[in-house]
Amino acid sequence: MSTPDGARVQRAIETVWRIESAKIIARVARMVGDVGVAEDLAQDAFVTALERWPGSGVPDNPGAWLMQAAKYRAIDHLRRGRRLEEKHGELARERDARRADAVSDMDASIDDPVGDDLLRLIFTCCHPVLSPEARVALTLRLLGGLTTEEIARAFLVSTPTVAQRIVRAKRTLREAQVPFEVPRGEELDERLSSVLAVVYLIFNEGYTATAGDDWLRADLCEEALRLGRILAGLAPTEPEVHGLVALMEIQASRLHARLDASGEPILLMDQDRGCWDRLLIRRGLAALDRAQRLGGALGPYTLQAAIAACHARAGAAEDTDWERIVALYDALGQVSPSPVVELNRAVAVAMAFGPEAGLELIDGLTGEPALRTYHLLPSVRGDFLFKLGRATEARAEFERAASLTENARERALLLARVAACAGTNGRNAG
């Protein structure tokens, strides 16, 4: 019976796989010490389920079944490897002992917590030896359970490109002999920030996508949030993990408010706050609270989340606590100095203390090489000038900004401001 019922069972199996695959790959990877081999072995188990379950029915605990089947394959794999080594007379005692451990792991309870293995898997997928694109692809594939096709569609590249990226990433990990472990000591901070950067990269890829055809890309936001929430459960004492989750939850709360009916972006201050998702805001504020209560100096994600929270807490745009936002940008500029942060700080200063004060700051940034072709610099400067009634100068800035942006919608917005300047030319625009 391969008709509706068969299709239904197949979908059910695929669903179980999506839910369980990361745990299974992580556990097997700890046994065999190689994520590429681990994924192959786990896939084997999945294929066996696809063959068997339509006839026998889905077992009561399908996750445990898959885990068991994958572990058996891992043991076979290890034994084959050992026999091969014995045959070649290269009995590496130490490695052998480790593998014997792995085999005896098999006897341990199936409920043995898999969390540490998952954490190892996340750190391995986001290892700095890999390119950022490879980290993203491997993380979505092994931790998110996404197919190569789905990743390709989400990132607007071809399926073979993603497939090759993943194959190469696994090979790089093997060749670099990256150990399957959670880094310790000083290395931990650096490696953790690589993990957080990968998750945030996935989120932003979805966040900057627009509606319609890009719908699958927007799903990346949910995927990143899911990864972030998982990470928060695995590393609950790391404040920046909660900071990142808070930042993503609050930003995601505005997903439905940031575009108008025709797909045009709506600026934060002009968004209909009634469309902000209160549940996500509440979750974001709770995560921010957790990050802050863990103590220590606030990291960049927590600070960005705190800034996002200022907007989320304001019932109306005019209620925004801009002075606090300025203070938070000051702190952010300290822990992760960048011209873009300074630009944002100038905007906050202008909102808190008037466009004159903002303009002063921004004039100090115009020589910044990193901002030379950044359209937001002239766009913001034009806005300050416009508010100060200097429409002719504002117009030149908006024109420059429009020529710098590659985004058609943004260009349209900026050209509209050029036109508005022409309309108020010479008059005080207030």
Add this chain to the structure above:
Amino acid sequence: MRFMILVKASEASEAGVLPDESMIAEMGAYHEELAKAGVLLDASGLHPTSKGWRVRYAGGERTVIDGPFTESKELVAGYTIIQARSREEAEEWVRRFPNPVGPGAAGEIEVRQLFELDELGQGEAVERFRDLNLPSQA
């Protein structure tokens, strides 16, 4: 996609009897699993209807009726909101939901999909409704 798992009331929940320790442990473990998978959005138990009330509308009149209410199968005792990537995924998570009245006993849960904001369509009335800032509006 978001789904709400509604736990139906029982005689015990309506009597204000708190679940026993093993039930709390089992529910806790399940929700912990949801949280660890990044699926859990919200969950809460509800006080019995003896602490609630209803407002009945009829012919332009409205009448307040204090609880408790009797048709316990139709009453809700708690809810869990999950985020899933597909209906199948939600089904798989719900399949693992512990029997809320205890192993072997007759109980019921119900699953409903939450509307996403996009599904409500456009219009002035919808806009005004959105302005209410309701929690968990997606």
